[in-house]
Each structure stands twice: as structure tokens, then as C-alpha cells.
Amino acid sequence: MTRASISRYLEAVRSGSLDPREYIVELIPRLVEENHRLNLFSNLVTELDGCAEGPLKGVPFTVKDNICVKGQLTRAGSKILEGYRPPFDATVVSRLKAAGAIFIGTTNMDEFGFGTFSTNCAFGPPRNPFDDSRSCGGSSGGAACAAAIMRHHIAIAESTGGSISCPASFCGVVGFTPTYGRISRYGLIDYANSLDKIGLIGRSIEDIAIVLPIVAGRDELDPTSLSQPQLDIVDEEIKSVAVPKELIDSIPDDGITHMFWESMKKLEELGMEVSKVEMPVLRFSIPAYYILACAEASTNLAKFCGMRYGKEGKDYDRMYNDFFTEVRTENFGAEAKRRIMLGTYARMAGYRDQYYMKALRVRRKIIERFQEVFKEYDLIATPTMPLLPPKFEHIEQMSPATIYSLDFLTVPPNLAGIPQVSMPMGYIDGLPVGIHFMADHWQESKLISIGRVWERQIEYRFPINLGWSL
């Protein structure tokens, strides 16, 4: 049974039949070996922390390279943070550590989250475990890859516009993005603060259901986490699922569309009502998203100027403007520079109303439309990505605009800040295809419920299984 949940691992630890530290010490050399081929890790620990008594005692976890782990190399996939070791833990990391989980490494990602294929990683792209000539997806590519190759592990990832769902889909694992504000962002190196959501990638919905309540919840250090209602995970009956016409009708891959409608048929057989709905406002999701995300990113990235941390400028005889320009020119990747320019333009006087302010209004409209649909339907579903994991050589030929447009399925729920889960839906040519479920704000429980139903319908395949089978 490949879908072994970390709950069995926890039982083994609790009963004393498994020493988690020994287990991980044996696991790490295997990960190092696998990393030579798949390049999923940015940093693997050489020494293990002790593990606290707690509900996750001994469970190994990885974190995306943009989430701070005290004393550990944290670079957000960027050369400009070379050598940076944060002096503090992100809240999600400190909560996991306090629950007994053991940090084992950081996972590769697109620089600052800027990308769909993790090819914008300054330390090379992670490779898909199903076919290492293909992408893991992005930007949390390394995190999804880690979940795909390792048993009894949870990957902490982050999504701004689909960075959890996309790689989860491409790597055939479960990627869970909670409501904006559900998990504290304290310690997350910001991409676009009004869109960034920390989430989880694992091998089953049960793993998500175990870890989510531990990392979610209010945190005084992140004011945007303070307005959340209590998270109660209970089995809810899902009665109805809406499929947005504008999204499903825009998918060019017939194989994916066909598989999706077959899946909807299964849901109908289980007694759910599936309906196509119109959401024309979603047409504006991609431009609105890229304007807002880049506008915020261009301010967030201002702090990287060769002083205080990360890559340092050397030439102190120069004027400040020349000093920081040199450091930024040398150490930011092309996509980071593109987004800084786009974002700066969108918020400049003269363009601000036309782009930034307008995009904010579009986001409001999109949220309102989602809320209308959720008045009538429990969930919304689409395929996660409109294409199979592409080969690196194909990605090289894609223009930035083409790549941005491939996010049209995952961007709308991310722009709206609603929770989403991507789960394996099936396999085409041996490659995983994901299904994407979305629920209204704070309705994570509905996603866990549909996930449990869904996992009874499908057998997941994992190409590599590191760690003991229990």
C-alpha cells in the first residue's frame, strides 16, 4: 500500500518499534544520492536536532527555501541570499519543531517563487521523479518532488499564484493550499504578501489532515492571521460541485479534459451534483494577478541591496545607488528583474490607477463571483494544470507571456485567497495529472472531506519510495 499515512509512522514511533532519529540518519544518504539526479534539495541537514515530545514526534519535514529556519541556509532560490542563515524560525517551522517533527532540509524553488516550472532557480531546477527530463512544476518544485520520493514526510510549501497545486499535480502528490491567512506567514520571505499562503504537500490527504491543525491558527507575529475562524476538520457531505465554463473550455489538452469529465462522472455516481457555471470575470485573473503580484514583489525585493545579509557589495567607495545596482544586477535572475520592472511600472504615478488600483478592483470582483458560486455549490473543480509536465527543452522555447498564461487554472483561486487542493486524478503516458478542488474561504474541512472520498476512487503511483515501508 503506497498510500501509507504518517499516522502509521507515528504509531511505530510511539510504540517504540521505530527510532525516528535512526530512521532519518539512514534516510539522509539516500536523499543525497537521489538529489544528485533530481536536484530537489537546496540544503540537507548534516546534523539532526533533537525531537520534542508531541503529536508529530519524529516526522521528518522539509521546507521550501523561502521559509526561514534558524541557522539553516535559506536562500529563496536566489543568489542574492547566498550564505544567509536566518536568526529565527518561521512560525510554521517553530510549530512543527514544537510538535516533535524533525527538519531535514530545504527544497529548491523558482527564485523568490517567480515561475511555473522551477526553472528560475539559481541553483538549477529540480527534476521530475516520473521523468527526469521534465519539470516538477513550480514554484514549489523541490517540495513536491520530495513528497513524491519520500514516505512518511511532510513538505512545507508556499503558493502565491498556484505554486503548491502546480508542482503537486506534476509530481503526482497532494498539494494543499489553505485560505489566505490560515497559516502564519511569519518567517516567509515575501513574494506578494497579499497573495502568499504557506501550505502543505504530502502523499495523502490524511497526512494533510494530521499536520494542518498543528501549523494553522492565529499568530501575533502575522496580523493577517488574526481574523481566522477556528479550523475544525470534520467529515462533511459534499453535495454539489461547480465547474467554471471559462476555465474548462480553455484547456488545449483533450486527454486532460477527458480524464476530468470522467472524474466528474465518478463524483456524480457517488451522488454529487456536477454543474458547469459561468464565471466570465475570471478572464481578467491573469493580468490582475501579475500586476498585483509584481507590484508587491518589486517593493519586497527592494531590501536586497548588498547590505546587512546575503550577497554583500564589495565596493564601498561607490555612491549608494551604484553600490546596490551592481549587487542587484549581478545576483538577481532574469525573471526577478522582469517582475521588478513590471511591478515598478504598475505602481508608478501615472500608471498606478490604470494598473495597480484597477487590478485591486478586479480582485474584489473575482472574490465576489467566487462567493456567489459557493452560495450554491460546495466546491469548484477543474484540472490543476492545462498541460502534462513539460520537458525542459520545451520550456526553454516558451515566452514569459506564454508561461504566465499557463497559470490560468490555478491563479483564480489564489487571487481570491480561497483554499484549494490538488490531488492525483490519473496518469497519461506514465505522467501524473492533477485534479483541483476549491472551497469557500475557511472551508478547508470540505477539501479534506472530498479528498478522503477521492482517494477511495484512485490508486496513487509513486516512482520512488525512500524510507521504510511500515
Add this chain to the structure above:
Amino acid sequence: MTIIGLEVHVQLPTKSKLFCSCPNTASDDPNSLVCPTCLGLPGSKPSVNRRALELACIAARTLHCRLLNKTWFSRKTYFYPDLAKNFQITQYEAPIGVDGFLVMNGKRIGISRVHVEEDPASAVHDFAPEQEYSLLDYNRSGVPLIEIVTKPDMTSPAEARDFLRTMLGELRYVGVVVAGEDLKVRTDANISIQGGERVEIKNITGLRNLERALEFEERRQMKLLKARMSVRRETRSFDEEKGVTVASREKEEEEDYGYIFEPDLPVFDLRELSSKMSFPMTATEKSLELSKRFGLEVADVKSLLIDSKELGELLEDLSQRVDPAKALRWISSVIKAEHYKHPEIHLDSVKKEIERVIAADSEGRISDVVAKNAFKSIFETGSAGELTELEEAEEELVRMVAEILDNEPKLLEEIKKQPKALNNIVGRIIRQSKGRFDSRRVFEVVKSEVEKRS
């Protein structure tokens, strides 16, 4: 005609910084009061200090501003070494208060807005004269500031200084500003003269420098206009040592800060926040109350309250038992001066003695000179000492004068011939009595005693 408008930055006296829990205090140890948030480390997030919002509400209300129902923060992005994140969290669309005013000498100066923002780190340029680089101290990074923007309602450098002094006094009275801010307050001043463009002088420290900078700039612009040259629109800075303004190296056009909403912080419901607050009485309100209650001039009381809330409290307390006019007169003059000279003396500890002296004066028992010396003695020794009452003193004075005239007949003759020599005795008596007697009174007594002997 000169037109002046100000943007005033004052630090708020909160316990901790605006967006983190680092203490908001001065320290001689650079970079000792810092954390990931005020250093702008990647991954850190701001949390708003509610006390800073409350103090800003008090400031806005004191300046008769309308409080906005909802307020939020924005990011002002510009690259500067003292700015930890290379953006400043400030307020743009929705400040704390708008459309206020301050009445000063019967004139109304408009206040456009009051908003909250974080102070940048401080750059230390002169740590060693031969060095060509600066050091940064992040202790100041994230200290809460309010920025007060006035309308261009002032017409002279002296008026601008007077406005700033009055406004700081009003804010000090309600606890938004602490003593000493007169020297630290940072102001950007806009000044133009009819026929010329507006010039902004950035970052002027203190009250006196504000007036000096504006005076220099006013003269400079007048000279240009007289010579039929144009005054360019530009940003200048004030060189305190040379007392001149110099053109800044920055670009001429307004910088584009590309404001966006601060996405890490929520919108604040100011109506709810302010409804739960108790607003202190302002100096203006209090001076109206005291003047009505004790029959005093409003302007006199207000100028005392603006100088010092403590002295105002002393006035209110004493006026219930002694003549309020006498109390106001002494507190506004000698006691105020002594109070500043001896900041270590707590007014409460000397209140009884002050009351005793003012009571004696109210009853006409002592002279002004005796009272003045008594107040000095209170602040120096804690006690007014034996109060030499008026009649007793008069007798002593007459006795001293008579003694000199009777013992020195030559001197008496001299005075009779040459009245100027009278001053000789006046001086001797003042010296002997160590200033206990009023010189005019001494003069009169000497004159009358000489006349008696002619």
C-alpha cells in the same frame, strides 16, 4: 509676500517601536535595540503598536482634525541606506486625521493631515573626521513618528517658528510629545515668495534652525527676484554650521515613490478604536476653564500651559488658596525659570513653600524682591527660609541708611552738593543686604533720609 508651509515629524513616546516589540528608548550602544523586523530581515513581518495609533488620534484631535473612520498603511519605496527595507511603512490615502487647524495669536493655521510612519535608522557621518563613509545605527529604525502637514498659512520665518513652538506645546500638554522635542523635531519647510517657485528645505532639526533656514532662504529668494532672476522649484538642505541652504543633489522633479497598500497590515477601524479611548483635555480647553474659574487672561494661562503642564497644574492647585493673579504672575516668571534651571526638583516637593511665599505676597506682607529671592532659595535649598516681612524690612532699611549717613557726615555733605553721589550709598546697601531690597526703594529711602538731614 512670503508663504510658508511645514511638514513636521515628531517621535511618539511609546514603550516599544511601531512595528515590533523593541524598546523605544535612546541607547548609547548602537544597534543594540533591534530585531528581525526593525532590521528588515527577510521573513520578518510588522505588527502595529496600538498605543502609537492612540497617540496619533490624540494628536489629530488636539489639532482639531477630523478622524477618519478607517485607516491603513502604505509602502513608500525608495532606496536609501538608512531605510532597512528600502521602503518605509507610512500612510498615504488614509491618514489618521485631516482638515484641522491650530489657533496661534488669534490666527488660524490650517493642518492638512496627521499620519503615522516609521522612523528610518540614523546615519552617523562624523564618527571620525578623516573617514569618507557613514555608519548606521538601527536603534532608531521603526520608532513611531507622526507627520503633521500644515497648509501654507504662515507668512514669516518667525511665525513658522512660533507655530511650531506652540504646536509642540499643545502636543506636549496632551502627552504626545515629550520635553526636549523642541531641539529634536525634524521639519521639511516649503517656502515661496510671490513671483517665484516653491522651494522645499528638507530635514531641518529643531526650532531655532527652522527659523534660521527660512530666514536665509527668504533672503536668498528675495535677492534673486530683485535681480529679476527666477527662483527654481527645487529641494534644498540646511547647513547648520554655515547657516545657509544648499541645493540637494537629488533630481529636480518630485520623486515617484510608487505607493502600494501595505499588505502585511490590516485596515484599522479608527471609529471603534477612538470610541474606546479617553481623550485628555487640551491646553486650549484647559486654559479656557482655568481663566473662567479664576478670572485670568486666557492667553496668559495658555502660554503657561503650553510651556509646561506641571506648572499649569501648580497654578490650578495654588489658585484655590491664594490670589490666582499673583500665582500666575510668579509661576510664569521666576518659578518657571527656576523650574527649568533645576529639573531635578519635583514641583510637588516644594509646592508648600511656594504657596507660603505667594500667600505672603498676596497679603502684601513682602516685597517683590523678597519673594523673588525666596523662590530662588526654594529651588536651591528646598526652603524659602525666614520671610522678611515688609514693615520689618522697611524699618531695617531706614536703620541701615540712617547709620551710614550719621556715621559719615562727609558723605552726607557730598550728596548735598552732588546728588549723584547718592548712588554710592544705594550700591553699598544692596551689597550689604545681598539683594534683599529693591533698588528703587533703597533710592527713595536714601533720598528722604538725606532730605531729613538738610
